[in-house]
Amino acid sequence: MKKLTRPLLFVLACLVWACSSTKSLKPGQILYTGAEVKINPDSSGKIDNEKQIKNDLEAKTRPRPNSSILGIKFKLGLYNLAGEPKKPKGFRNWLRRKGEAPVLLNDVKLKYNNDVLTSYLISEGYLQANVTGDTVVKEKKGKAIYTAVTGQRYKINKVTFPPDTGILTKNINANKDKTLLKVGDFYDIDTYKNERIRIDNDLKEIGYFYFSPDYLIIQVDSTIGKNLVNIRVKVKDIAPDAALKPYxxxxxxxxxxxxxxxxxxxxxxxxxxxxxxxxxxxxxxxxxxxxxxxxxxxxxxxxxxxxxxxxxxxxxxxxxxxxxxxxxxxxxxxxxxxxxxxxxxxxLKKNSLTFSVTGTSKSNNFVGSEVKVTQTTRNLFRNAEQLDISVSGGFETQTKGTALGKNSLSFTAEGKLTFPRLIVPFYKPNSTNAFIPKTITSLSYQMLNRGSEYTLHAVKGEYGYNFKENQYKEHNFNPISISYVSTGFPDSLTKKTLFEQNPLLRSTLENQFIIGSNYNFTYTNQMEDSRRNNTYFYGALETGGNVWGLFTSKNNEGKRTIFNIPLTQFIRAEADLRDYYKITKNLIWANRLNLGYGFAYGNSTSLPFVRQFFAGGSNDVRAFPARTLGPGTYKVPDDAIFADQGGDIKLMLNSELRFKIVSIFYGALFVDAGNIWLRKEDLGEPGKPETARLGSGFKLKNAFNELAVGTGAGLRVDASIFVVRLDVAFPVRKPYLPEGQRWVFNDIDFGNKDWRRQNLIFNIGIGYPF
CATH class of the missing domain: 3.10.20.310 (membrane protein fhac)
Known part of the structure; x- marks a missing residue:
């Protein structure tokens, strides 16, 4: 805690200076606090969309006042804290550059703003509008007040297109029924601009390569009275000959x-x-x-x-x-x-080699790194194919807790061949979509060694398709997906101990085939920065053993097998919905709902280990160590040597308020809630009640009462090309406690060393959690 004291004192000092930001002003200087617009204050009548127009007008005033976070002018506080540097370099200079100089009332140009706001109102149809501005000063702070008298908003009375005197005007008139200019609509300059673009787009589709919206003029006659205007669309006389004919x-x-x-x-x-x-x-x-x-x-x-x-x-x-x-x-x-x-x-170059090293620190007390090398060969068969071969290896080691010294080693090799077309047997698809469809084949091998616990080997092959409907929607369909998973143990005693502690591992870690299909769909509009609200959705459906199970025979134990290896049979579905709401430019409210459901049948009593859902960790409920949460109200014993708690059902809710601090430093306040469950209660081995996981089964009526809840704060370093994240979280609801005692607000004690050791979870990650 002592290490945290100095940064906290520094932040508090900055906040104090921010709150008293006028103290550094020179005599006669007034701090500008912003603009206020009053619309028709002397009239009882209100205009349409008054609140939106008021906001638009205030946003167009200049200069902008000093930026603030939650009402606190943090950057101005940094600037004042730095003071006047005595040297050309050093910490004070750096701090002053990261801060923001005070915006003064003298910087406000009232006449300029009057003209800008009046022009905007005219463009919205208030042709008789007039705006006047004045300033109000209180002590050392001042603001600008603009009074807008709008008058009546004008409407369109009549729309006339150019007479049919040639091929060009004939083509313009052919689509005039699609016009954006509608009789009875309000006068709107943006609509007029868009109408010129519409006409240009129509002409571009029939050969008018050299035409431009600038060659059209929309003439407005506002002298007809009754707050009405007549609109006339006309081709400019100065339009060049090349623009007037199709090619x-x-x-x-x-x-x-x-x-x-x-x-x-x-x-x-x-x-x-x-x-x-x-x-x-x-x-x-x-x-x-x-x-x-x-x-x-x-x-x-x-x-x-x-x-x-x-x-x-x-x-x-x-x-x-x-x-x-x-x-x-x-x-x-x-x-x-x-x-x-x-x-x-x-x-592009025929061959390229990429090398990357990443570091990780997870909330289950594991830290480690991974090295990855990828060889890319392009245009392999002279049809723009691409072959990617990658090899990666990594390690994790326990740094504290009951399993101190346990290591985890991983090795992955993958080959992926991409064809820029759909390869479908007995069918030649003819796609005219702007986004080229792709056929992808891949083969991979992964080894995960959990030290003294087990070693997992997985070989996976897939054949499928990737295609985009448009810039928002993307589909991935793999009709063939084959995985073989085998597990080795150091000795029979270790295997027996693991299975006695968690009998469900017997079915999840045994050798098995996973043969099936999978499909996922992604929708996102996050590339549209102008949107105030951005959405991301990911949905996935996977089946295993459904078709192959019809063609296989049963062994002596009644299980369907391939090469004497059990065939896994299941259906798995997942949905991930995210919403990003921009409260201001530098303040975003991010939310996520993540649902998962798996149904195992036939050979299988539960989902295979590599397809199960897990909870806890740096990307979901950050107040609980990774993979230790659940299932249901079950709690992993403190002395357990195996803590990978998987489930068939998952419910996750996340809410995070993200804000900019300074430069590339961003902060976050978050609340996470969620859990996993087994589809059926784990009753353990017959005659061994101590192996049961009571409370692990899913019941819809109890689901929300069995959610874990955690909260915390985070710091992000967002350098555009990468994001490094540090989150600290603690639980406020523990589902494994008795009913009525699960909320633990009263137990929170930051000054207690034991409480911090047992409850504070630190997460370091690359990228945002969602």
Whole structure:
């Protein structure tokens, strides 16, 4: 605790300075605290969406006041704490740079803001709007108050399109029923801009390559009275001739092995003619049929933007090129209506080698590292295939607790071959999606050595498909997934002891085949930073032994086997829903709901160990050591040598408030709740009640009463390319305690060494927990 004292005192000092931020102001200086907008204060009538417009107006005022976290101007506090540095370098200079100078009332330009706010109201249809600003000072703080008198909002009375005097105007009028300009709608400048873009998009789909929204003007007549306007859409007289006619594709020239150094030499080559393509590549880098799936244009067809975008997206997403460029050139200097398409493709290096070292520290008191080497070979069969071969090894060791000195070693080898197309027997799919579908085959081996406990060997092979509907939705389907899992023990005594402590291990750690299929679906809009609310959803369904079980015979024990090895039979489903709400730019409220359900049948009484659900650890309920929580109200004995508590059912709830502190340092306050359960109560071995795990079975009516709850705080170092996370958490609800005693708020005692040792859990991780 002494080590924590100085940082805490430093933070408290900063907060004190932040709260008294006006003390460092010079005589006559006034700290600017922000702007307030009053809309029609002298009128009893309210405008539509008044609250939203008020917020928009206040957001457009400049300058912005000093930033704050939960009402505290933390950066201003750092700036004041640093004071005036006496040296050009040093800690005070660094602290002052990380802080924020006070924003003064003298920096506010009222006339500029008046004009900006008035212009915004006019763009929203309040054509008679007027904004005036003034300042209010109290002691050493001041704010700006803007009064907006809006007047009535104007509506559209009539919309007129250009008369049908030629091919261009005929094409514009052909889609005027799709117009965004509707009679009766409010005047809105953004709608007018979008209408020009809509017309341009329609024209781009029928060959008008050189047209632009800037060649359209939308004229507004607001003099007709009754707060109405007439709208007229018109093609500008200054629009060039090239923009007024459609173009068709004449030649499609592809340079698949292009570099600037080889530019002139490539152009002198005699092309290989394949379908509609002229391919300039004397090295035969790629098979010509690859471009059937990448280029959507055909000779003689009109240019259209859809084919343009889909072709570029596919060439980028195929993963074979480091640079992609499409060039459209007019034939005979605009004298005719034809374009030549030149496609320049620079391949990625054939082979690459990556090496990575990662460090981990987990909440089950294990610390360790992993080394991984990956060899990538691209364009393996000249069809943009990619082969990835990786080898990794790592270790974990117990640093404290009852199992001090126990080591865990892991080794993984994997080969993955990706084909940029769907390979389906007896069927040739013809996908026109902008995202290229992929067929993926993989083979992997993993060894996990738990020291004196057991050694797990797993061989897995998969064949499946990856395809994206659009930028939001992605599907992965593996119709064939085969795993063989075998377990070795140091000696028979260790094996017997483990199984006596947890009889369920007998079925989860025995040698077994897992043959089945799996499918998962991902939806996310997290790439849209402009959204205030972002969503992520992951759903997965896996089956094992369902079909193969029909073709296998039973052994003497009544189990279906392959090569005398039991076949695992189960169905497993999981869903993970996350929501990220931006309260402010630097304050995000993140929430997660994670559900899992597994049903074992036939040969199996429970899910195989490698498919079970686990709770506790750095990514779910952080106040409990990894894999020690549950199942249900069962508690692992303190002297147990095996603490991997798996389950068939999982319920997890997480809520985290994330905020920026300074620079790349972010903080978090979080609450986690969850648990796992067995589908049926574990009654232990017959005649041995001490081996039972009472309370481990799932009952819907008891589920919420059996949740573990923990809370804590965290620090993140977010450098964009990586995130290092430190969380400290402690339990506030322990499901294994008797009913009525599970909430433990009264036991919390940070000053008690024994309480801290038993309850504080530190988690170090890479990346965010969810």
């Amino acid at each position: 068709t594709i004449k030649n499609i020239n592809i340079y698949p092995n292009y570099t600037l150094r080889r530019d002139s030499a490539l152009r002198r080559l005699k092309p290989q003619v394949y379908n509609d393509f002229n391919i300039y590549d004397n090295r035969n880098t790629f098979k010509p049929k690859l471009f059937d799936r990448l280029v959507f244009f055909q000779k003689g067809e009109p240019y259209n933007r859809k084919d343009h975008n889909q072709s570029l997206n596919r060439m980028v997403n195929v993963g074979a090129f480091q640079d992609v460029r499409a060039e459209f050139l007019p034939v005979d200097s605009f004298r005719n209506n034809q374009l030549d398409l030149n496609i320049y493709l620079t391949p």
